[in-house]
Amino acid sequence: MDSSILLVNAYNLLQTANENLRRLQVELVRVSGLWTLFQDNPETRSSDRPEYWVDSAGQSDSFRNEDADAWVFDARSRGLFSSTSALVEELRSLGERKRNLEDIQQKLRLTINTVSRPSLRSLHILDLPDEILSRVFDFVEGYRPDIPSLWHIVSRDLKNCRLACRAFCRVSSRLFLRSVSVDLRVSSISRFEEISRHPIISKGVRVVRAVLHFYDPRLSENFDDFILHSATELEQRVESMEWMKTWEFHKVSEKDGLRVIERLKAISASWRRISSAIQAQNLTEDDHQHLLLLRKAHQKYQRLFSDQEELLNSGMFLQKVAAGIDRMPRARILHFLDWDFNLPREVSPFDCEDLNVPVYEAPLRAMNYYTAYKSATKL
Known part of the structure; x- marks a missing residue:
C-alpha cells in the first residue's frame, strides 16, 4: 500500500x-x-x-x-x-x-x-518559530512580572544565548530590555527614542518608567542656594558613609577610607566658606578652585533646568513618550514614579583617583520630592 x-x-x-x-x-x-x-x-x-x-x-x-x-x-x-x-x-x-x-x-x-x-527532514531547535523561541528565552531569563524591582535585571544565561548564533541573538535581544526609564532630560528622551525605534530591542520592552525627578528653579536662579544645597547634601552623605563605614564595601582600608572622609568634609567646609564669604580676599587658594568648579556645575544645572522647562512647556516630553510607547508593541505598563532604583550607580569616592569627579557630579542630579521636602525647597 x-x-x-x-x-x-x-x-x-x-x-x-x-x-x-x-x-x-x-x-x-x-x-x-x-x-x-x-x-x-x-x-x-x-x-x-x-x-x-x-x-x-x-x-x-x-x-x-x-x-x-x-x-x-x-x-x-x-x-x-x-x-x-x-x-x-x-x-x-x-x-x-x-x-x-x-x-x-x-x-x-x-x-x-x-x-x-x-x-521528514531532521529538525533543529532553530526550526522553531520565533514566538516559541521567545517563550523559551522567557523561561531561561526567569522573568518575574510580579516584582517590578527586578524588571531591569538580565540574566547571564540570556546574555550567553545572544552569543550562540544569529538566530538566538535576534530573538533573545528582544528580551534584553524588559523596562526602560525616561526622565526630564534631553539625553534621556533621546535614549528612549533610540530604544523605541530599534527594530529588535523595542519588541521586548514591556514596562515604561516615567521618572518624575526635576531640576529646581530656585537652585537654577540662585547660585548661593545651589552651593548651600550641595553642601548640605554632601555633608549628609559623608555622615552616612562614616557611620556605615562604606569603605569596607569597596575593600579600602580604614586608614584610606577615613582619609577620603576628611577630604570630603574639607570640600563641604570650603563650599560653606564660599557661600558666606563677603569678599573674595577671604577665600583660600583651594576655595577659589572650588568656586570655579561650582560655577561650572551651576551653569550645567541651569542648562538642565532650561531643557526641562522646554520639554514640559512645549508638551514635547508627553508627545515623545507617547510616540515611543506606541512603537513598542509589547509595552503594557506605564509607571510614574519619584524614586528610581534603576538609575546608574554613582561613582564612589573610594573608587576614583580624582575626588572632584563624584563630588561635582552629585549637585547635577535631579531632585525627587523627598529631597525637595528635606531641603524645604518650594516647588
Missing part, C-alpha cells in the same frame, strides 16, 4: 480513537461521581475506591453536556443509581475499554511515526 494512503488511514483511525477516549473519560467521570455519592465521607474512605475511579471534582460540566439527560435515563435503567456493586462493575468495564483504546492509540502513533519518519 502507498505510504501516503497508509498515513491518511492511520490519522483517521487515530482521530476516531482520540474521540472515543474523550467520550470514555466523560463516562468515567460520571460513574465515579455517582459512586462518590454513595460514600459518607469519600476523603476518609479512599482505600475503598474502585480501581478505575477518577476524581470528578471540578468536572461538573460532564453532567451538563447535551447527552447528559439521556445518560442519566440509561444509568437509572441499568441500576447505577441504586447499586454500588453495579457502579463498581461499570467502572471496571469502562477502565478495561479505556486501556484497550490507549493501546490502539499508542500503536497508531507508532505506525504514523514509522511510516512518516523517512520523508
Whole structure:
C-alpha cells in the first residue's frame, strides 16, 4: 500500500480513537461521581475506591453536556443509581475499554511515526518559530512580572544565548530590555527614542518608567542656594558613609577610607566658606578652585533646568513618550514614579583617583520630592 494512503488511514483511525477516549473519560467521570455519592465521607474512605475511579471534582460540566439527560435515563435503567456493586462493575468495564483504546492509540502513533519518519527532514531547535523561541528565552531569563524591582535585571544565561548564533541573538535581544526609564532630560528622551525605534530591542520592552525627578528653579536662579544645597547634601552623605563605614564595601582600608572622609568634609567646609564669604580676599587658594568648579556645575544645572522647562512647556516630553510607547508593541505598563532604583550607580569616592569627579557630579542630579521636602525647597 502507498505510504501516503497508509498515513491518511492511520490519522483517521487515530482521530476516531482520540474521540472515543474523550467520550470514555466523560463516562468515567460520571460513574465515579455517582459512586462518590454513595460514600459518607469519600476523603476518609479512599482505600475503598474502585480501581478505575477518577476524581470528578471540578468536572461538573460532564453532567451538563447535551447527552447528559439521556445518560442519566440509561444509568437509572441499568441500576447505577441504586447499586454500588453495579457502579463498581461499570467502572471496571469502562477502565478495561479505556486501556484497550490507549493501546490502539499508542500503536497508531507508532505506525504514523514509522511510516512518516523517512520523508521528514531532521529538525533543529532553530526550526522553531520565533514566538516559541521567545517563550523559551522567557523561561531561561526567569522573568518575574510580579516584582517590578527586578524588571531591569538580565540574566547571564540570556546574555550567553545572544552569543550562540544569529538566530538566538535576534530573538533573545528582544528580551534584553524588559523596562526602560525616561526622565526630564534631553539625553534621556533621546535614549528612549533610540530604544523605541530599534527594530529588535523595542519588541521586548514591556514596562515604561516615567521618572518624575526635576531640576529646581530656585537652585537654577540662585547660585548661593545651589552651593548651600550641595553642601548640605554632601555633608549628609559623608555622615552616612562614616557611620556605615562604606569603605569596607569597596575593600579600602580604614586608614584610606577615613582619609577620603576628611577630604570630603574639607570640600563641604570650603563650599560653606564660599557661600558666606563677603569678599573674595577671604577665600583660600583651594576655595577659589572650588568656586570655579561650582560655577561650572551651576551653569550645567541651569542648562538642565532650561531643557526641562522646554520639554514640559512645549508638551514635547508627553508627545515623545507617547510616540515611543506606541512603537513598542509589547509595552503594557506605564509607571510614574519619584524614586528610581534603576538609575546608574554613582561613582564612589573610594573608587576614583580624582575626588572632584563624584563630588561635582552629585549637585547635577535631579531632585525627587523627598529631597525637595528635606531641603524645604518650594516647588
